[in-house]
Amino acid sequence: MRRWAAKCAVGIAALAMVPALSGCWDRREINDMAFVTAVAADRTEDGKYRVTVEVPLPGKISSVGNLGGGGGASGKKAYFIDSTVGDTFRQANADEQRAMSRQLYFAHMRVFVFGEELARDDIAQVIDVMARVPQNRMTTYLLVSDGSGADVLNAESTMEKTPAEFLRELASQSERHPRTVKRVTEALLAEGEDPYMPVVSVIETAPGNDTSKQSYVKLTGIAVFRGPKMVGMLKGREADGVLWALGEIKQPTVTVAAPGGSGYVSVIVTRYRTRVAVQREGDRVSCRITVKAMGTLAENTSPYKYEETENLPKLEREASREIADEIASGMTALRELRADPVGLCNRVYRLYPSLWHARKSDWRESLYAHIPVQVHVELDLRNTGNATSPVAVPEEDLRS
Amino acid sequence: MKSGVRIRPRRRAQVHTPNPGGMAEREGGTGGDAASGELAPSEPGGRSPTKRLHRALEDNLAVLHQLFADCSDVQFRHLELEAGRAAALVYFTGMVELEELGVEALQPLLTAFHPHTVGDYDPRQLAGRSLPVAQADVVQTVDDVVDAIVLGRAVLFVDGFDAAVSLTTTSPPRRAISEPETESVVRGPREGFTEDIIVNMSLLRQKLRTPKLKSIPYYVGTYTKTEVRLVYVEGLADEKVIAEAKRRIEGIEIDGVLESGYLEELIEDQPLSPFPQFQYSERPDTVAAQLLEGRFAILTNGTPFALVAPVTWWQFLQASEDYYERFFLVYLVRVLRYVSLFIALFLPAMYIAVTTYHQDMLPTNLVISIAAARESIPFPAILEALIMELTFEALREAGIRLPRAVGNAVSILGALVIGEAAVEAGIVSAPMVIIVALTGIASFTVPRYNAAIAIRLLRFPMMLLGAVLGMFGLVMGVMWVTVHLCKLRSFGVPYLSGFAPYKRQEVKDLFVRPPWWQMVYRPSSYAKQNRKRMNKQMMPRPESNPQ
Numbered sequence: 022m023r024r025w026a027a028k029c030a031v032g033i034a035a036l037a038m039v040p041a042l043s044g045c046w047d048r049r050e051i052n053d054m055a056f057v058t059a060v061a062a063d064r065t066e067d068g069k070y071r072v073t074v075e076v077p078l079p080g081k082i083s084s085v086g087n088l089g090g091g092g093g094a095s096g097k098k099a100y101f102i103d104s105t106v107g108d109t110f111r112q113a114n115a116d117e118q119r120a121m122s123r124q125l126y127f128a129h130m131r132v133f134v135f136g137e138e139l140a141r142d143d144i145a146q147v148i149d150v151m152a153r154v155p156q157n158r159m160t161t162y163l164l165v166s167d168g169s170g171a172d173v174l175n176a177e178s179t180m181e182k183t184p185a186e187f188l189r190e191l192a193s194q195s196e197r198h199p200r201t202v203k204r205v206t207e208a209l210l211a212e213g214e215d216p217y218m219p220v221v222s223v224i225e226t227a228p229g230n231d232t233s234k235q236s237y238v239k240l241t242g243i244a245v246f247r248g249p250k251m252v253g254m255l256k257g258r259e260a261d262g263v264l265w266a267l268g269e270i271k272q273p274t275v276t277v278a279a280p281g282g283s284g285y286v287s288v289i290v291t292r293y294r295t296r297v298a299v300q301r302e303g304d305r306v307s308c309r310i311t312v313k314a315m316g317t318l319a320e321n322t323s324p325y326k327y328e329e330t331e332n333l334p335k336l337e338r339e340a341s342r343e344i345a346d347e348i349a350s351g352m353t354a355l356r357e358l359r360a361d362p363v364g365l366c367n368r369v370y371r372l373y374p375s376l377w378h379a380r381k382s383d384w385r386e387s388l389y390a391h392i393p394v395q396v397h398v399e400l401d402l403r404n405t406g407n408a409t410s411p412v413a414v415p416e417e418d419l420r421s
Numbered sequence: 422m423k424s425g426v427r428i429r430p431r432r433r434a435q436v437h438t439p440n441p442g443g444m445a446e447r448e449g450g451t452g453g454d455a456a457s458g459e460l461a462p463s464e465p466g467g468r469s470p471t472k473r474l475h476r477a478l479e480d481n482l483a484v485l486h487q488l489f490a491d492c493s494d495v496q497f498r499h500l501e502l503e504a505g506r507a508a509a510l511v512y513f514t515g516m517v518e519l520e521e522l523g524v525e526a527l528q529p530l531l532t533a534f535h536p537h538t539v540g541d542y543d544p545r546q547l548a549g550r551s552l553p554v555a556q557a558d559v560v561q562t563v564d565d566v567v568d569a570i571v572l573g574r575a576v577l578f579v580d581g582f583d584a585a586v587s588l589t590t591t592s593p594p595r596r597a598i599s600e601p602e603t604e605s606v607v608r609g610p611r612e613g614f615t616e617d618i619i620v621n622m623s624l625l626r627q628k629l630r631t632p633k634l635k636s637i638p639y640y641v642g643t644y645t646k647t648e649v650r651l652v653y654v655e656g657l658a659d660e661k662v663i664a665e666a667k668r669r670i671e672g673i674e675i676d677g678v679l680e681s682g683y684l685e686e687l688i689e690d691q692p693l694s695p696f697p698q699f700q701y702s703e704r705p706d707t708v709a710a711q712l713l714e715g716r717f718a719i720l721t722n723g724t725p726f727a728l729v730a731p732v733t734w735w736q737f738l739q740a741s742e743d744y745y746e747r748f749f750l751v752y753l754v755r756v757l758r759y760v761s762l763f764i765a766l767f768l769p770a771m772y773i774a775v776t777t778y779h780q781d782m783l784p785t786n787l788v789i790s791i792a793a794a795r796e797s798i799p800f801p802a803i804l805e806a807l808i809m810e811l812t813f814e815a816l817r818e819a820g821i822r823l824p825r826a827v828g829n830a831v832s833i834l835g836a837l838v839i840g841e842a843a844v845e846a847g848i849v850s851a852p853m854v855i856i857v858a859l860t861g862i863a864s865f866t867v868p869r870y871n872a873a874i875a876i877r878l879l880r881f882p883m884m885l886l887g888a889v890l891g892m893f894g895l896v897m898g899v900m901w902v903t904v905h906l907c908k909l910r911s912f913g914v915p916y917l918s919g920f921a922p923y924k925r926q927e928v929k930d931l932f933v934r935p936p937w938w939q940m941v942y943r944p945s946s947y948a949k950q951n952r953k954r955m956n957k958q959m960m961p962r963p964e965s966n967p968q
Contacts, residue, residue, distance in 0.1 A: 048888075050802065051776045052795040056788060079793035128781030129788060156781070 052079070055123040058100075059185030061170030062147055063136030065106055070139075072113035073104040073171040074125070077183050100183040104171055110150045127156040132188040133163050133202070134221070136170030137251070144216075145249035148209065151202045159203035162192035165244035165251065167222035176223045176236045187238065188221070195219040195240050196269040209249060213366025213377065213384060216246045217263070220254050245360045247385070253358045255351065262351020265344060266310055266363050268295035274319065275400075277343045280335045284323030288316045288340050288402065299368045299392070301376065306388065308365050310348060312398040316340070318405040324414050327405045341398040352394045359385040365392055472563040478507050478580035484563055485511055485570075495570070502530060506542060507580040511566075516573035518590035525554040526577065526588055544577065544584040556589030571646065595620065601703035601725070603870065606742045613703040618648050618722035621705075625652060625718075628709035633657075636720075639670050641684070645677035649684065652708075652727075653717035659949045662731060662912045666717055681721040681728050690910050695878050697871035698911045700729040700736055707741040715948030731914035731947060734906060735931040737872030738762065743934050751934040759932065761863035765876050766902075768863070769810060770887035770895055772856045773802045778891030794850040803888035805849050809857040810880070812838070817861075918946035936960075 061073040081099040103120055107113030118125050135144055151157045166173045178187035192199050200218045208216035222241040225234055242256035243263060255263060264270035276287045293314035300307050318327060325332045355361065366389050370377040380388040411419070475481050482497060489495040498510040510526070529552060541551070548557040560566050560576065561584045569576050569587035577586045598620065601613030614621045622636060637651040651670060653663055669688040678684060681701060689698040702708055703725045708718045711729045719728040738758050743751045775782050776791060783791070798805060816835040820828050843849045860880070867873040879902065886894035909916035919927030927944045929935045938959035942952045
């Protein structure tokens, strides 16, 4: 019994020493860390990286901490932005750390903004950092800024507490499947496919009288890459057309002139599905993009009544043609850029590997540039809304 | 013996069960047979040759005077019977019902009794024929006489005979049967066990009206001679388990047993486990239900708590009301209990591990608000957690022992100290208060107090593991607890029976509670025989209901 007790005592003593020995060496209290929520990377003129990080200040951002006196940060902003220059991304970060009382922590980085110059130069090196360091997540949203990336982080965030949160929400709304590190990396690595990312621009306005200028950030299009280099930014119809072809456009609205009359009609597409198929005929490859969509009539400024009349199929045809035109213009723009974010050639690689391997060396010129794209859109208007006839149009003026 | 049952080295038998056959059906009085049981410490190797009574009254009384010297409450009532024959009654005041003794023994002896021969005074004759007492037994040795007196009987000596009569009167009044405070229910019987084993046994017998309900009496404790009864339903309980239980109880050698907890710690399988290996209950319905599932119960005189074994871990997460309330609700409640169990055991540890090692696991907004709350906190998370948990445990402990009026003051103080002042003073953060409060609430949802204690205890090592090694440490802790639970046995029944080893019929009553008509079989871990408890087609259907 005594020996047993002695053994037990020794065991307990040994166990009690374990915490003291280890000393919790990698323990990091949550309030000793600087959570980086957004990063922007730019290329400086002398070929270095300028890395801008945004760190929210918990004491400012949350009302919880105010009870205990809050942190030491002063100023109005709930975040802190710092920018440093380095030969590599990591070097810039290390330099940044010297100006931080808290440990930089990148696991909560939700948005990464490529400055335009850097995107045009090469994104692969930065993507390498993202994939290599475990703190970085593959789910971080990627954006390209129109101009300097640092400016995007410095723009005011009107609706959210920090620009990072604002950018994250923007990015998550940009597409059905927002571009993340994972998706962009996959596109970079895939045969016959190029990455793309949404573009954000800083827009300056002076609402009302021009006493105070405001700057805000807006989604303005998509950045198209050829391999790791950005070759162009598509905006407006062309960007929408590409997103249609990708099946990534979110809640698209199509506005067409009312067929055969005055006024416009807007249609909200509630559901759609895009199919991209490539077909080989001998040595040639053709592509057919099919969109099947379902929509709702959202606005009608024409005197036409669309319920139970011949007008509805007419409108459907008109709106379908509009979508098809958008897609075609987008695809044409892509072909001119010799960039293939839709992955037509990836489909060739998968379906006709021998053809792909024969053309692989200069596929953009010899293969991609010669693929004709046929677009076929079928829009089905299921619902004309609650109002059955145009409001405030007299009965006798209605045209069926 | 089953292989799983740990066999203890047999100690010298101290307690004997006299005539087990006649014991089970006694009601309303401690049995006469039991009085002949040998209670005094005896020599190793069996009964010592006992000292027989003398013929002369003076000699017997002299012996008793010597044994009961300085016992001011022992009474020697001298009587003079017809023809000048001397007699004496010996008893403890307060332990016999004097009025009953007067009517049933003194009155007939002194006034109405007219013997024809000398032999009529023979205690053997008196016990069998002449005295109108319900319980009268003949005792012939000094030890038996002493036992009878200390157990609260009156012993009648008549001069000239080497035997005496022990007279049993009704036991002195005890606390009334009331609702058990530790196991109150919304729906279900309101009666609970009392401190009197006789009452408790009768409560059980009112639930199970069958001669198959057996009760084996033991007297444990050299000085307390506490009556302990092993109760089981013959034909349902596993005979091997019963034999093992008997063996373990017989092996107990201790000066006194004042509560069932003494027995529990003396006969459990794994004395160093934090997990309870007996269920205890104050509710006759709970015990009866357990007996019907093939377990046994141990009633201890002097305490309202009956022990039940063999147990599984799942039993501690089941309340008696689970089986009275409609099963839909119980589905929900049981799931809630398992979630609560997880929270009570791991939440503070997880909070510590995640906030000090795995900040990447939290949503960004949450991590920022936790960071904001911790902005001015001087302590690391583990210290903060320990301060709060210890304060909470201290408050709980203080609340239990205090009188009810003061208890309110403690809870107000606690709410103020923990909830308000500590946060405002910047000593602990608000999220930690929430974590501790959640943990506290969750630990109260474990229906059995002794299981809740195990969880309470294990929470602290888990917190330390989480603080030292993060999630990795926590996983180690989980594995240790799991391995320990898998290894644990209660009277040879695996602690996680039903789930591990998996048994289809049992597992359905673990995490949820099936409707009664689906529980056709008894849990096979306990009931080895006679497993069917109802007809298979008991689910009510329209055509089965007579119009």
